[in-house]
Amino acid sequence: MKVCTHRGLLVAVLTRNEHCPPHVHVGTNAWNARFEFSFWHNGVRLWDVMPIEEAPSAVLLEELRQVIKQAENLRHARELWWLSRQTLCLDNLRWDTFAHEVARQKGARPGTVRILSARFDEAQNMTILHLADKNLPLEIKL
Structure with a gap:
């Protein structure tokens, strides 16, 4: 599914046999x-x-990265990934409550909480995390 184009190259979220982490494809x-x-x-x-x-070239790859990173393109990529995959690839990972990010190291450690489930709210451009031992969901405005 088309996210955008740059210099005639199609940037797309593929819908068949895709896997985590969330990503787009572009090429020739x-x-x-x-x-x-x-x-x-x-x-x-x-x-x-x-x-x-x-x-x-590294220049073209960086141009593509910057184009994908543009707010409207990144939002569209997220919408297409969520629509096709119904996962954010965050379930059962750990949220670092101090750093406000997904924990890089695996396994429980102080200050991290398991992510029970995650969903994307396209209308609000927001990720909603349901964390273990937390009553209210964590909302991340993107």
Whole structure:
């Protein structure tokens, strides 16, 4: 499903056999790049390029990252991912209540709470986390 285009390249969320983490694809017959995005922050990062021998220039990859990161494109990517996958890839991870982010290290540790479930509210452009041991959900405005 089309997110946007840049220099004639289609940026899309694929709907068949996709997997976590949330990401978009862009490429040509010679190469394919994946860019990872999140439902709890507005960063976008280059995940990989295959085959690496045919990779486009670093300049083009950075241009693509910046285009995907634009608020309207990132919101659209999130909407399409949620529509097709019905997951934010956050369930059973841990939320760091001090840093206000998904904990990077696996396993329980002080200040982290398990994410029981997560959903995306497209109308509000918001992620809603249901955390263990918390009565009210955590709302993250994106």
